Amino acid sequence: MAKDHEPNEDFSDLELIARWRAGDERAATSLVARHAPALARFAMSLGQRSDVEEVVQDTFVRAFGSIESFRADSSLRTWLFTIERRLILDRRRGDRRRRDDAAIDDGDAATQFDALDGLVAEEAEARVRMAVDRLSRLQREVFLLRVNEGLSYKEIAEVVGSTEGAARVHYHNAMRAVKESLYV
Amino acid sequence: MFDCANVEIRELLPELVAGRVDASTRARLEAHVRSCPECASELEALRLVRDAFASAPLIDTHRIVAALPKPPAPVTIRPGQPASVNRWVGWRAAAALTMITIGGLSVAVSRRFGEGGAESTQIDSTVVIALPESAGTTAIDTPARSGGESTATSGQHPAPRSVTKAELSFNGGVGDLDDASIQALLGALDEIDRAPVAPSAEPDRSSVLPVIKGDDR
Numbered sequence: 001m002a003k004d005h006e007p008n009e010d011f012s013d014l015e016l017i018a019r020w021r022a023g024d025e026r027a028a029t030s031l032v033a034r035h036a037p038a039l040a041r042f043a044m045s046l047g048q049r050s051d052v053e054e055v056v057q058d059t060f061v062r063a064f065g066s067i068e069s070f071r072a073d074s075s076l077r078t079w080l081f082t083i084e085r086r087l088i089l090d091r092r093r094g095d096r097r098r099r100d101d102a103a104i105d106d107g108d109a110a111t112q113f114d115a116l117d118g119l120v121a122e123e124a125e126a127r128v129r130m131a132v133d134r135l136s137r138l139q140r141e142v143f144l145l146r147v148n149e150g151l152s153y154k155e156i157a158e159v160v161g162s163t164e165g166a167a168r169v170h171y172h173n174a175m176r177a178v179k180e181s182l183y184v
Numbered sequence: 185m186f187d188c189a190n191v192e193i194r195e196l197l198p199e200l201v202a203g204r205v206d207a208s209t210r211a212r213l214e215a216h217v218r219s220c221p222e223c224a225s226e227l228e229a230l231r232l233v234r235d236a237f238a239s240a241p242l243i244d245t246h247r248i249v250a251a252l253p254k255p256p257a258p259v260t261i262r263p264g265q266p267a268s269v270n271r272w273v274g275w276r277a278a279a280a281l282t283m284i285t286i287g288g289l290s291v292a293v294s295r296r297f298g299e300g301g302a303e304s305t306q307i308d309s310t311v312v313i314a315l316p317e318s319a320g321t322t323a324i325d326t327p328a329r330s331g332g333e334s335t336a337t338s339g340q341h342p343a344p345r346s347v348t349k350a351e352l353s354f355n356g357g358v359g360d361l362d363d364a365s366i367q368a369l370l371g372a373l374d375e376i377d378r379a380p381v382a383p384s385a386e387p388d389r390s391s392v393l394p395v396i397k398g399d400d401r
Contacts, residue, residue, distance in 0.1 A: 020255050022255070025249070029245060032249055036245060036248065040241055044240060052243075053243050057247070060248050061253065124232055128233050147198045147202065148233075148238065149202060150198065176187075179226065179229050182225075182232070
């Protein structure tokens with residue numbers, strides 16, 4: 001699979017977008033291969049346990065359908081995260097309406113992650129997972145975007161629709177909670 | 185549990201875990217962590233988080249790409265015709281049409297205001313030349329005034345016994361006159377030159393006066 005898009009591997013995201021707009025469909029393959037794993041991780045960090053690939057696909061379809069609105073003020077990955085987050089929240093609202101049930105709140109995600117505990121070999125990792133699951137949804141999003149993706153507070157604020165200062169506070173609160181779960 | 189007081193280092197730890205720092209920053213951070221137990225424990229926690237959440241389901245890239253919208257169609261140009269020609273033909277046609285329209289409007293406006301302007305500024309080209317008795321009076325009149333209305337004012341001179349009229353019709357300047365009219369005008373002027381000087385001691389100011397229509401001013 002990787003060999004299909006090797007010639008485009010050295011191009012930046014903006015160059016690949018330009019090539020795709022010029023008719024090079026292999027540029028789209030490179031962009032998807034480059035960002036899909038991070039989008040899948042982010043979807044899971046938002047509590048998305050099923051249909052992760054479908055969410056990732058919908059994210060790319062929506063992004064490529066409105067690629068002219070991407071202004072490169074932020075990175076492409078940040079923009080994709082923003083789209084994916086909105087998609088997941090919309091899905092949850094739809095599910096909530098259909099089920100006429102309670103919203104997937106902060107506790108629901110923890111319950112979903114609990115099911116994975118058996119798959120986690122090391123105890124420390126399980127404790128970390130539990131600690132992250134107990135975070136509020138916004139804290140969890142901010143924390144995992146910072147740790148797993150290395151996004152800056154500015155980029156995180158763009159994704160979650162908050163401010164840099166708020167993102168910083170959420171990160172440090174989450175960090176304290178995770179350390180307490182490990183060392184206290 | 186305490187936190188390290190070096191805020192800058194603490195802020196860079198998650199970027200170290202995500203691999204988003206350059207080599208020199210990485211070396212600086214690792215040197216600090218070796219001597220700081222607080223940062224060491226924080227870095228360990230961050231790495232555990234990364235490992236716990238780094239796994240992601242395998243994504244079928246080709247299936248996603250197949251579902252993507254097609255890229256916008258590239259611009260097609262007819263063979264042998266550069267793209268710039270297509271663009272400039274339209275502009276040139278528009279410019280030509282604009283110039284024709286402006287030109288037509290200018291002619292229409294100039295005709296309309298030209299007629300009005302002529303009325304407002306037209307000088308009745310009636311030239312009344314009072315000649316001595318022997319020479320008579322020559323009046324040059326325009327068609328705007330009937331010949332009967334053209335009155336010769338001879339001032340203090342007695343009414344001429346005979347009047348010679350050279351009637352010229354022209355609108356506008358002398359340049360508009362045809363050859364015959366100019367010849368007639370020159371002849372009349374020659375006749376004036378040949379006439380003897382009037383016996384009046386005071387010059388007759390009314391001898392050559394353009395009469396301007398009062399209602400035209």
